[in-house]
Amino acid sequence: MEPQRQLVSGSVCLLPPASCLSGSLCRLPRNIVQITHYKQYPPDISKVYSYFECRSRSEGQFNEVVFFGLQYLLKKYLAGPVVTEDKIQEAKIFYQLHFRQPVFDEEGWRKILEKHDGRLPICIKAIPEGKVIPRGNVLFTVENTDPDFYWLTNYVETMLVQVWYPITVATISREFKKILAKHLKATSGSLEGLDFKMHDFGYRGVSSQESAALGGAAHLVNFCSTDTVAGIQMVRRYYGCPMAGFSIPAAEHSTIISWGKNREKEAFESLLDQFPSGPVSVVSDSYDIFNACKRIWGDELKERVMERSADSTLVIRPDSGDVAETLLQVIKILEDCFGCSLNSMGYKLLPSYLRIIQGDGIDLGSVDEVLKKLRDKGWSAENVFFGCGSTLLQKMNRDTLNCVFKCSYVETNGRGMDVWKQPVTDPSKGSKRGRLSLRRNSNGFLETVERGAGKPEEDLLVTVFENGSILQEYTLEEIRKNAQLWQEDIIPCQHNQDHLQAEQQHIMNAVH
C-alpha cells in the first residue's frame, strides 16, 4: 500500500521510434551546439584563433597554476585520422534525430577526410607541461591550418577545456606540497620524504574511472604516494613513466570489523603477522581510536610493535573526529606508551617503528592547522603522513581557477582582426585580444603579449600538435622537474613577499 501520493501527469519525454544507432562511438567527442557553428561565422572567414587561460582573480586562493594534461587529450582524442566515413554517417543520423532538423555539416567533415586523410588541420601551441604559470596568462592556443576549416578551432573547445581538471588537481596538489614542505623544513631541517607525505585516497570519490586516471596522474606530478592505480596507468601510457607512485599494505574497516567487535586485537595482530616487513597501515578507529592506541597497540601488542624495524613502520590511522584534536590525542597516547626522542631541530619524534597517517577531513586549511598545532606542541612534521580523497580529486570545478577558452583573432578575406568579448555586465569576463605569446620580461616575470606584438624568438609557447601529429611530448620526469617547488615556496620571508607582491602587481597590470 502506498501513501497518498499522486504522480504528476506531465510529459515524460516520448521519443520518436528510431532505428538503433550502430557503429562505434565517434572518438571525437562533441558539444552539440558547436555542430551548428560553421553556419554562424562571417562569410569568407578563413582563420579562427583561440586561446586557453586560467583567468586572474584579484582575490583568490591560487595565484599560479601547474599546466598538465593536454598531452593525454591530444594522444587519446585528437591525434591521427580521427574522421572516417563511418563516423560521419553515424554523426549525421545522430544529429538529425537530436536537432530534429538537418544542421549537420556533412560536407565540411568529409572534406577533412578528402583533403587531410581524416587528420585535424589545426595547430596547437602550448607551454611545456609541468610549468608553473601565474594566473591570467595564455597557456595554449589553437588555430586552423587550412582556411576551409575555420570552424574546427572552436569545435575542439569542449574537449580541450576539460584540461581544466588535471591543471586544477596538479595545482592543488602542489599547494599541499608547499604547506608540507614548509612545516617539514621548519621542524626537521630537511625535505626528506616530502614526496610521500600526501597520499591519494581519491579513487572512489571521483566521478568516473577516467577522471580517476586524470586526477590521479596530476597528483603524481608532485608526489609519489597513491592508491589510485588508474593514475599510475595513465602516466605509464601517456607520459612515459612505468611506475610513478607507490603504496603500502593497509587495512580498511571491513578487514578489522569482520573479526568481530571483541577481536580487534586479533585483527591488528594478524596484520603484523601477515606483513612482517615493510610499512603497514592500520585503521584503528572502528570502535574507539583512543582505546585502540592505549590498550591494544600501546599495551597488548606493544612488544610486537617495538620489534618492527624502521623499514617496517606501523602507521596508525585515525579516521573520524576532529582532524587536529584527534591527532594530538593519539600522538600523546603513543608518546606515553612508546616514548619519543628529539631530532636535530629539537622537535619530538616517535620511535622509528611508529608513525601516524591522517586521511580524514584533510584539505589545504586543515593540513596546515594540524601541522601548526603539532609544532606548537613540539612535534616534528616527520611523525605524520596525510591522505586526501575528494579534496584532491573531486572538490573543484572549472571556476576554481577560472579556466576558459576564447577566440581572440580571426582572418576574413585575407585580413586579420583582433576580436574579444567585453561584457558591460562583468568586466572580469573580458578576453584577450589578437594573437598571443608568452614571454619572460626584463624583470624575469612571465607575461602574455597580445595583439600579435610578441617576438617569436621570445615566445615560450611550443607547437605541440599540428595537422594530426604530436610534435612535442613531455615525460613525467621532465614535468616533475618543471613543477618543483621554489625556495620561496618553502620559506616565505619579507624579501620574497615583496618580490611576490611586485610580481602580482605586474601581472594585474598586464591584463590589458
Place this chain on the structure above:
Amino acid sequence: MAAQDFNILLASDSYKITHYKQYPPDISKVYSYFECRSRSEGQFNEVVFFGLQYLLKKYLAGPVVTEDKIQEAKIFYQLHFRQPVFDEEGWRKILETMLVQVWYPITVATISREFKKILAKHLKATSGSLEGLDFKMHDFGYRGVSSQESAALGGAAHLVNFCSTDTVAGIQMVRRYYGCPMAGFSIPAAEHSTIISWGKNREKEAFESLLDQFPSGPVSVVSDSYDIFNACKRIWGDELKERVMERSADSTLVIRPDSGDVAETLLQVIKILEDCFGCSLNSMGYKLLPSYLRIIQGDGIDLGSVDEVLKKLRDKGWSAENVFFGCGSTLLQKMNRDTLNCVFKCSYVETNGRGMDVWKQPVTDPSKGSKRGRLSLRRNSNGFLETVERGAGKPEEDLLVTVFENGSILQEYTLEEIRKNAQLWQEDIIPCQHNQDHLQAEQQHIMNAVH
C-alpha cells in the same frame, strides 16, 4: 560484455589487493552494502538511484579476469608495493572502489530532480500546467566536468529528469547502456566566438546572419558579448525587430544573457523586451512574451538562484514560461561523495559456516556508524520505505532485486522505466500544510529507522 582492455585487477585502490591477507581465517562470505547516509540537517532528503547498470555492463559483466590481466597486475603490484603482495585469488574483494563511484550518477540525478521540483513549482503556479517542463533545464556541463567518461555519466543522469542537453556523451551512454536511442534534444545556438568574429561593430550583422541561417526551428543567440542591454534594445528590439517578429512560435528566438547578476540581468532584459515587443496575459494572469521570443539564462544557475530568479519574475508578474535555464558545473561537477554521504560498508560475514553481524561505530563520530547484518528494504505498514537490519527482513517484502550474479546481469532497466520511476510526485510541486506534516512525519520515521 565488459570492455576488453579494461583490467579489473587494476581498477581499485591499491591497498585492497592486500586485504585477502587481512580477513579472519576461514572466512567464506563478506556481505557489504551501499547507502547515502542520513544527515539530520541537510539539503537532500531523498536520492534518485541511477547508474549501477552502466558500471555492471561496462566493467563487471562477462569474463573480466584473463590470464593476461592477472600477469599484468602481478608485474604492476610488484613494482608498486616494492614487495610481492599480489595474490591471484585475493583480488576478488576489491569491487568497492569501483562500485562506490555510483555516488556520481546518483548525485547528479538527485540534484537534477531537485531542479525539476523547483521549476515545476513555479511553472504550475504561473501557467497552470507543466507543459514543457522537461525542456526547462538544459545541460551545459560537458566542458566543465573532469573527463569524457564523467560527461557521459553525468549527462545521462540529467536525462533521467529532462530531455534537454548539449552533452552528447550522455545521450550516447544512455543509448548504449539504457536502451534509449535519443534521450535528449537541442537547438542551434551561438557562442561568443561566432558573434565577436564579425567584429565589434558588426554585432547586428552577426545576429542577422543567425536568423538567416536558421529560419525554422528555435535558435539561441548569446547577446552579452559587449552590452546585453544595448543588444536587446537597439539590435533585437529595433534594428532587427521585424525579422524577429516574422518568426513563428516553432521558430522562437531565444536570447541568452551570460554575465552580470543572475536575477537582475534577467529582469532588466525581460523589461526591455516587453517595452520593445509587448506581452500578453496567460490564463493565470501572468505576463507572457510573444511566442516568437524567449530567454535562456545559463550563467550562475544553481538550486538557489533558479528559485530566486523565478520568484522575482513572478513577483513582477511574469510567467515561468518565458525563461529556460542552462546549467553546467552545478549540474555535473560541483558535487562530491559527501554531498549525499555515499558509503560502502561491510555488515555481515560468515566464518567456519557461522554468520556474524559486523559494523563500525567510532566513538569519535557516531554519524559514521554503519548498518548491521544482512539488509533488506521494505515498505512498512504506513507506506514508508525502511531498511531492515540483522537479517530480520522477510524475503517477500524485500524491494531489493538481484541484478548481477556470477558475471551475468539478471535485471536491466530502460531509460523509459527509470524516467517513470523518477517522476515527480504531487507534493513535490505543491507543498502545503497537510503535506508538510506528512513529510515531517516521514522524516522522523526515517530518522528513527537508523538503529
